[in-house]
Amino acid sequence: MRVGYPPAFKHLRTLIVKRLSVLFVNSKLKAYGKSYSKMENLDQEFKLALTKHLLFKSKVKSFLYGADIALNPILDQRQCNFGIWITQIGLPNYGHITEMVELARTHNKIHEHAIQLVNLKKAGKEEEAISGIPELEKIADKLLDLLKNIQIIAEKNV
Numbered sequence: 001m002r003v004g005y006p007p008a009f010k011h012l013r014t015l016i017v018k019r020l021s022v023l024f025v026n027s028k029l030k031a032y033g034k035s036y037s038k039m040e041n042l043d044q045e046f047k048l049a050l051t052k053h054l055l056f057k058s059k060v061k062s063f064l065y066g067a068d069i070a071l072n073p074i075l076d077q078r079q080c081n082f083g084i085w086i087t088q089i090g091l092p093n094y095g096h097i098t099e100m101v102e103l104a105r106t107h108n109k110i111h112e113h114a115i116q117l118v119n120l121k122k123a124g125k126e127e128e129a130i131s132g133i134p135e136l137e138k139i140a141d142k143l144l145d146l147l148k149n150i151q152i153i154a155e156k157n158v
Helices: 007-031 038-064 081-094 098-122 126-130 133-156
Strands: none
Touching (some): 038 098, 081 098
């Protein structure tokens, strides 16, 4: 039996689609020669990271509520879009910032917790898995705070 999505998920999905649309349009403008300042590029870079993280959370919650989704990005942080951002953009460009190393650790932690929730769901313990969402949100909030702090520090160096 499938469980319907709570209204918050529908709202989150709408926000993510809007954010991705803005990022897509901005990337097309760049391709057509519109130039951006370093500050605007930095802001876009961090907005993209935020969007990737929100998509990860949405995938975890969707699976826990019964959606049939690919689990690889949840189970393997190297396949997660936010994890790819960390290794390809975050650490190379901002690894000198202490919070960036902590962000990578927190990213590992959120995946560990998500894997536990997925395993509970697979074992038929849906309610227990869903009850782990607040801890997922707590870790996610820490991750977002770190991401914001990294952006603030990076902007001071632009």
